[in-house]
Amino acid sequence: MTLSSPSRDVSGLRDYAFDWALVDVETSGVIARRDRVLSVAVVTIGPDGKQTGEFSTLLNPGCDPGPVHVHGLTAERLLGAPTFEQVAGRIGALLQDRVMVAHNAQFDYDFLANEFARARLYLPVSQRLCTLALNRQVDPPAADMKLGTLAAHYGVPQTRAHDAATARAELVARSVAAGLNVMSSVSRHTSALVTNEAGSTSTKARRAAGGGRGRTGDRRAHVPAAAE
Structure with missing residues (x-):
């Protein structure tokens, strides 16, 4: 909810x-x-x-x-x-x-x-x-x-009534199932950043936005603690 x-x-x-x-x-x-x-x-x-x-x-x-x-x-x-x-x-x-x-x-x-x-x-x-x-x-x-x-x-x-949010563990599982390598930090290789705020202005979000999509064939996702 x-x-x-x-x-x-x-x-x-x-x-x-x-x-x-x-x-x-x-x-x-x-x-x-x-x-x-x-x-x-x-x-x-x-x-x-x-x-x-x-x-x-x-x-x-x-x-x-x-x-x-x-x-x-x-x-x-x-x-x-x-x-x-x-x-x-x-x-x-x-x-x-x-x-x-x-x-x-x-x-x-x-x-x-x-x-x-x-x-x-x-x-x-x-x-x-x-x-x-x-x-x-x-x-x-x-x-x-x-x-x-x-x-x-x-x-x-x-x-999203009747929903107390999506757990981080589930987000990680979904990312892995989609063929992504879940990382603990954002780098130029990051192709997706998961956050609980679509308009986040955090340092990681700015780095992800400024780094582009990463190299072809290198699919990495960062799921931060904020997604918990």
Whole structure:
């Protein structure tokens, strides 16, 4: 899931000056104690409303992925992805000392709590904000309380619903399958640069743009950590 919104002045909202962790999970079912998390995305926001970090990954649940027609996460896509236990520490660090925010937050919280328990860890969340419950209280003039409907009401463009981003491991696998040699740096031989920002102005992006397509027959791709 990718959400973006225009910049807003939040300097006067001192009652809401918390550190936030926006969470989205895709799961193999709806029963947290039985089903598994297939993908997770966390975006952290500071008290000033500015993004401070993000992390997203596919996960190998070790079981049938369930309703593929909903989330599009086939067993083949999840093959080679890390297990939840392998990324639990990183997710926990993003949630620590932050208010967890999700639409129907109880659902996401229950699934994360069960995954952390399986990893013999605790979910470091003491406060959470449910945007579904919040909107039921403010009762906006929207057709329903679905996330897509509310996003449209508040003017927030929403793309790739039911998708917590593409994992770097999958991008590497796709590149190799396409006959590319995945490199760890950009050089004059680089023929493709993968980034999570189409308009990136990073040093690597500028070098790739200025270096042309590379030599004929030398197909190399650089998949940076930013693609994670």
